[in-house]
Amino acid sequence: MWNETVLKMIGEGILETLYMTIFSSLIAYAIGLPLGIMLVITDKDGIASFVSLNKLLGIIVNLIRSVPFIILLIAVMPVTRAIVGTTIGPNAVVVPLIIASAPYIARLVESSLKEVDQGVIEAAQSMGASPKQIILKVLIPEAKPSLIMGSAIAVITILSYSAMAGFVGGGGLGTIAINYGYYRYKTDIMLVTVAILVLIVQVFQELGARWMKRSDRRLK
């Protein structure tokens, strides 16, 4: 049972899962971070208020967020095929992962940035800071600890989504758990893959918490 092939398969599964999670997270942040910033600054009391755009972005974000991931996964298959050329394997899963998590990240970023004291933003404005300077020098640096904590949450959510993609042959630990544990009744392999997933979640969460603590200057 625990021969070399199985171990090799699990090893590859771990790498595939990490690849999907980290790669998707990076791209999803590249979309979600600016989107979250837009949601904050175009808000009614934002530094570049543009209420109709804010409403529109809000609706798009809510729309995507309300579709269950497993449905989204199948619904965007044509898009996936157009971009990646296939609908199975880790590369293919990255596309729905990004589409599903970017709006989620946008909301996480939005809530982090909204924690920044309005008075500090006002102070920056009183010094003649432009909206761009306020974003880069006030909003993001001041919200950094909260953004880091949010990123740990986002990465863990993407990890669990990636495991869900196992149902459609997405690759990674999720596929192993479903193919062996569910379809072939090999409970031990399933338990091992689940244990590994739990471990990865713990590591991400712990890293996020430590990084946040180290970067926060309000606590010392």
Add this chain to the structure above:
Amino acid sequence: MVELIGLGKTFHNKQNQVKALEDINLSIYEGEIFGIIGLSGAGKSTLVRCINLLEMPSAGSVIFDGTDIVTLKQKELLKVRQSMGMIFQQFNLLMQRTALQNICFPLEIAGISKKEAKQRALELLDIVGLSEKANAYPAQLSGGQKQRIAIARALATNPKVLLCDEATSALDPTTTRSILSLLKEINQRTNITVIVITHEMSVIEEICNRVAIIDQSRIAEVGEVEEVFAKPKSKIARQLVFSGAGHIESFTGRHKLRIIFDGRTSFEPVIANMVLECKAPVNILFADTKDIDGKAFGQMIIQLPDDEVSRKKIYAYLQTNKIKNEEVESHVE
């Protein structure tokens, strides 16, 4: 330096309009410390935000250094704001930056090189007396220290005007005094125009040259501080001057006299001497005086005896000793 002409600000709610400011006309001269006082909700915070256009006035002009800044484009306005510093009640320091980096912040915005900015920030830290706290984060500083850093930060770009929005309201009396004397010192050294917003008369007394009293969105009274303090004309001015007394108007009895201490030596026992000299007893109804650097500031309300001869003696005594006084009517309003 700063001139407000017909300034008005109306806030629109869904249902109703709130007039925060109405027809404000003020001239603030270069190099003076100008106070704006009012009760909370009078519109003073809105007023100070209209000076650097953090709030866009709905009517009127703001003339700064000869130009009406209301008409400026966004980009020019940002430039103008660099010559106006501002400090706040809650300090509003960047929590993730050290004291030094906080002071560098407005210089970075103004596009000054890192090296020059640091140099200037170190000078300013020295001016506010916190050189040893350069690398401390705001969370490690006390309220007074935070406000000193905020002052240094506001002065970094060598502004012509410093706006202080309730800058001492979150501080204890001793710290308040030290912050006020720092502001005064900076004003004297650099001739920067300082505009102080407060609800405390004591702040005005301590550092301002002139004062505007704002009540219900309008200017009720403007004048030299001593003058307004000695002879408040408007009802709101009397209320603020008598703030400690609160219910001064309810003091009953006749022949009440307000004695004003505006900086005469505190070593002289004024009231005791007067009583001994005139051989007439007086009844102290209210007293609020303090000693600043050996000088007495504040006021006292005394009730004079009914006997007219003694009263005349007291009046004469006050006049020869040049003690400012004012009759308090029995029924004010």
